[in-house]
Amino acid sequence: MENHKKSLLRVRLRVTAKKRGKDGGAYGEARKRDQDCSNSVKKLFRREIGARPHLSRGTATTAPEKFRNIQLQEEFDTYDDNINCFLQLQFLKKRSKIIEIVAANDIIFALAHSGLCAAFNLTTNKRICFLNISPDEVIRSLFYNKNNDSLITVSVYASDHFSSLKCRTTRIEYIRRNQLDAGYALFETESLRWPGFVEFDDVNGKVLTYSAHDGTYKVFDLKNYNFLYSISDKNVQEIKISPGIMLLILQRSPGYVPLKILNVEDGTILKSFNHLLHRNKKVDFIEQFNEKLLIKQDNENLQILDVRNSELTEVNRTEFMTPSAFIFLYENHLFLTFRNRTVAVWNFGGELVTSFEDHMLWHPDCNTNNIYITSDQDLIISYCKAEQACEQGEGQEGTTTATPVGSINMSNIMTGKCIAKICADDSQLQKNPRTSFDTSRRSTIHSTIKEALEDVTALFYDEERNEIYTGNKHGLVHVWSN
Numbered sequence: 001m002e003n004h005k006k007s008l009l010r011v012r013l014r015v016t017a018k019k020r021g022k023d024g025g026a027y028g029e030a031r032k033r034d035q036d037c038s039n040s041v042k043k044l045f046r047r048e049i050g051a052r053p054h055l056s057r058g059t060a061t062t063a064p065e066k067f068r069n070i071q072l073q074e075e076f077d078t079y080d081d082n083i084n085c086f087l088q089l090q091f092l093k094k095r096s097k098i099i100e101i102v103a104a105n106d107i108i109f110a111l112a113h114s115g116l117c118a119a120f121n122l123t124t125n126k127r128i129c130f131l132n133i134s135p136d137e138v139i140r141s142l143f144y145n146k147n148n149d150s151l152i153t154v155s156v157y158a159s160d161h162f163s164s165l166k167c168r169t170t171r172i173e174y175i176r177r178n179q180l181d182a183g184y185a186l187f188e189t190e191s192l193r194w195p196g197f198v199e200f201d202d203v204n205g206k207v208l209t210y211s212a213h214d215g216t217y218k219v220f221d222l223k224n225y226n227f228l229y230s231i232s233d234k235n236v237q238e239i240k241i242s243p244g245i246m247l248l249i250l251q252r253s254p255g256y257v258p259l260k261i262l263n264v265e266d267g268t269i270l271k272s273f274n275h276l277l278h279r280n281k282k283v284d285f286i287e288q289f290n291e292k293l294l295i296k297q298d299n300e301n302l303q304i305l306d307v308r309n310s311e312l313t314e315v316n317r318t319e320f321m322t323p324s325a326f327i328f329l330y331e332n333h334l335f336l337t338f339r340n341r342t343v344a345v346w347n348f349g350g351e352l353v354t355s356f357e358d359h360m361l362w363h364p365d366c367n368t369n370n371i372y373i374t375s376d377q378d379l380i381i382s383y384c385k386a387e388q389a390c391e392q393g394e395g396q397e398g399t400t401t402a403t404p405v406g407s408i409n410m411s412n413i414m415t416g417k418c419i420a421k422i423c424a425d426d427s428q429l430q431k432n433p434r435t436s437f438d439t440s441r442r443s444t445i446h447s448t449i450k451e452a453l454e455d456v457t458a459l460f461y462d463e464e465r466n467e468i469y470t471g472n473k474h475g476l477v478h479v480w481s482n
Contacts, residue, residue: 063379066466067410067420067482071432072452074125074479075445078110078118092116092138098471100369101460102142102151104172108469109151110458110477115139117153119175120477125434129178138162143200147223151175152186154198165192186225190218201241203330204264208239219267229267240288243330245270247288254279257286261307271307284322289335292348296322304350315350325366329377338366343380345413358418360385362406362456372461377413381468383456384409386423405453408468408480422468422480424450434481452478
């Protein structure tokens, strides 16, 4: 994050509570199914790049220089035998893949699939602490709040049968000093049980909660967590947030869906209208982007409606097939679609702007944790299929192929050109352990370059430090820097 004052990646992150299982012991498998599929796609649907102050740094034309001579400089491990005596839950004591990486200044936060979260100091090259403050705490997700330089954790607990979400905020300075007790709980008045949720909207500086027991949505200020207003309409089926406005999708009627647009600051209704639908066809998605509304029904054309003047644009269903996820680029008035490992860029005239020439995503579920878009909205950095990996993966049935290794690809969003790549067959890519201010701490990188690029499950790019952080299935975090 940029001096922890400005948000480089404007993120809307929704975390939804889960149905209570038969017993708490089944939580690990339930969490695996839900988080791998639903939560990652939900997060990608919620991810938005918003407008930001002008930044005086290189554009895509100088990007290749930024990534020249990148080396593997550090390796951190989220697994530690010494913490096992503190933890109660067996699945927290096992090695687990990294599912989320967040960076704030010189600290990396790495969340493992098990629910264990570790903080590492990039200055000392040491682990600071684990953020699980209770032995039965399972951390579901992380959110860096730039407004007050703090980290919000969203967790569930075995004592509660993992049934409700609990939020906690801790200032970065306290985490750096391993003073986790200085943090405090948020939204304690809300009942965030399934299907309740909490959503952090960095675009507007708001928090949206849904308490299922009374069907009430509440909006809080992200700066100080003060309550702002509530929405108690039982007909609300979904809420989508866009810069300055909030879209309420109400209970569908056979031939139309009622919609309301609210001022996100105070909840006042700006416009109410009905959008006609094809009867007996399911709605694939309804998305809001400023004044544009995107509606797609099963096997029908994409509709782009301008809510200011009701002007309607249609894109043929053969040209625009329902994607698995979106990313909206508010600065460029474009949006990215993800489908079958491919990425495409569209404008709101329904025109395809960019197809990428060398950016086949590694993960088929469009996991947002393996994708990063720069604040200038000129580059997309992703964990991709390398050409060698594609060939290895096409062996005959029953034959044994080498472990496929992906690559980290940096591509220009406007041209689709791959401008830089971190790949295992690059002879100039080496292990180059960084020096530490603490001379007693020697940087130790046990993984080879190839091993560090195998099964990458999370990725983050720190624009200020010009460093890429990746996590893998073994719970290891690698630092790539020049």
